[in-house]
Amino acid sequence: MPDPPKPVGAPEPLLSLPKGPDSGTWESNIEGAPGPDSGTWDSKSQGAPGPSHLGTGETTPIAPGLYVVATPIGNLNDITLRALDVLRSVDRIACEDTRQTQKLLNHYRIDVPTISCHEHNEDARARELVEALKCGARIALVSDAGTPAISDPGSRLVAAAIDAGVLVVPIPGANAALSALVASGLPATEFAFLGFLPEKSGARRTRIEELAAGGQSTASAAPRTLIFYEAPHRIHETLADLESVWGPELKLVLARELTKVHEEFLRGTVAEVRRELGARDRVRGEITLLVEPPLKSAQGVTLRSAEKITDRVARIQAESGVDEKEALKRLARESGQSKSELYRELQRERARRK
Ligand code: SAM
Numbered sequence: 001m002p003d004p005p006k007p008v009g010a011p012e013p014l015l016s017l018p019k020g021p022d023s024g025t026w027e028s029n030i031e032g033a034p035g036p037d038s039g040t041w042d043s044k045s046q047g048a049p050g051p052s053h054l055g056t057g058e059t060t061p062i063a064p065g066l067y068v069v070a071t072p073i074g075n076l077n078d079i080t081l082r083a084l085d086v087l088r089s090v091d092r093i094a095c096e097d098t099r100q101t102q103k104l105l106n107h108y109r110i111d112v113p114t115i116s117c118h119e120h121n122e123d124a125r126a127r128e129l130v131e132a133l134k135c136g137a138r139i140a141l142v143s144d145a146g147t148p149a150i151s152d153p154g155s156r157l158v159a160a161a162i163d164a165g166v167l168v169v170p171i172p173g174a175n176a177a178l179s180a181l182v183a184s185g186l187p188a189t190e191f192a193f194l195g196f197l198p199e200k201s202g203a204r205r206t207r208i209e210e211l212a213a214g215g216q217s218t219a220s221a222a223p224r225t226l227i228f229y230e231a232p233h234r235i236h237e238t239l240a241d242l243e244s245v246w247g248p249e250l251k252l253v254l255a256r257e258l259t260k261v262h263e264e265f266l267r268g269t270v271a272e273v274r275r276e277l278g279a280r281d282r283v284r285g286e287i288t289l290l291v292e293p294p295l296k297s298a299q300g301v302t303l304r305s306a307e308k309i310t311d312r313v314a315r316i317q318a319e320s321g322v323d324e325k326e327a328l329k330r331l332a333r334e335s336g337q338s339k340s341e342l343y344r345e346l347q348r349e350r351a352r353r354k
Helices: 081-089 098-107 122-134 155-163 176-182 201-213 232-246 270-278 309-320 324-335 339-353
Strands: 065-069 092-095 114-116 138-142 168-171 191-196 225-230 251-256 264-269 287-292
Touching: 065 081, 065 122, 065 155, 081 138, 081 168, 092 098, 092 122, 098 114, 114 122, 122 138, 122 155, 155 168, 176 225, 176 251, 176 287, 201 232, 225 232, 232 251, 232 270, 232 287, 251 270, 264 270, 309 324, 309 339, 324 339
Parallel strands: 065 138, 065 168, 092 114, 092 138, 191 225
Antiparallel strands: 225 287, 251 264, 251 287
């Protein structure tokens, strides 16, 4: 959800019970009644602190501490039973935007006071909340959507709580990066989450070039997926930068509006995805981008796959009936590498085969 600027409001009392305004429905394709009442759960696997009866709608005592609670990224049903019980059981919920969270709390009929904790007040708020935590408060931390601290406020409060010796408990759940990754079809054993790229075009391009320069080597690694968050109004520029650095064949998945009515995955090369988006009037919604950068040979030459340059040159020659020089020229164009670099790598491969 694009974030409105967060006003730093008057301090809110930590342990008293004022209620925020009812601000209507959470942005979701799910309307209606709260999730099912799933009765009493008596699992022995519940080791971590938290309510002992899950999903009952009742509040149960939980250990004092800071609970880092994931909330839905669109579909209101994407919240765990444990998260709901924790939200019901805490003294206060620290929110990135209290109005946004209030929609979720209204939906699940959770009547717990909220307090703001956002980018602009997190340090001051962390000091206050940690004082309350030290006195035995139970506080939940949530962001507008997904997992707190992941490209969202929260990590400074968590660090302050840890420094103060306070119990910190993760309550896992929705996250856009992982949701996109698992349905992308790209390698998921190794991946790097890189958050938002810089907004300014020069800095963004430099960052992408750095990522390309530091790419992984075929000698040492399995393919790795890079995951970025991106705003819809910057998507065309970002895709253009990705293409100009890694070439049109870069494998990419654009995941849009995950868990919502208009959820969409565009899978293909960066050139194909750009063509598809270019044909649309406007690109809307929330976007997670995943790319699978080409592997590099041990000598630093970028390869589209683990395929050897010798084989790729031979394939281009066979497919197009061109000589080796022309095939190298085409490969250089395709991979974004210089012809002489590719030629040197070709010679090295041949030497190794002897
Ligand atoms: N903390 C959140 C999480 O755990 O995913 C991310 C918060 S970050 C401020 C918001 C960005 O996450 C959006 O700009 C978008 O890039 C991505 N995002 C959030 N919800 C999404 C969704 N439903 N579909 C695709 N991307 C999403």
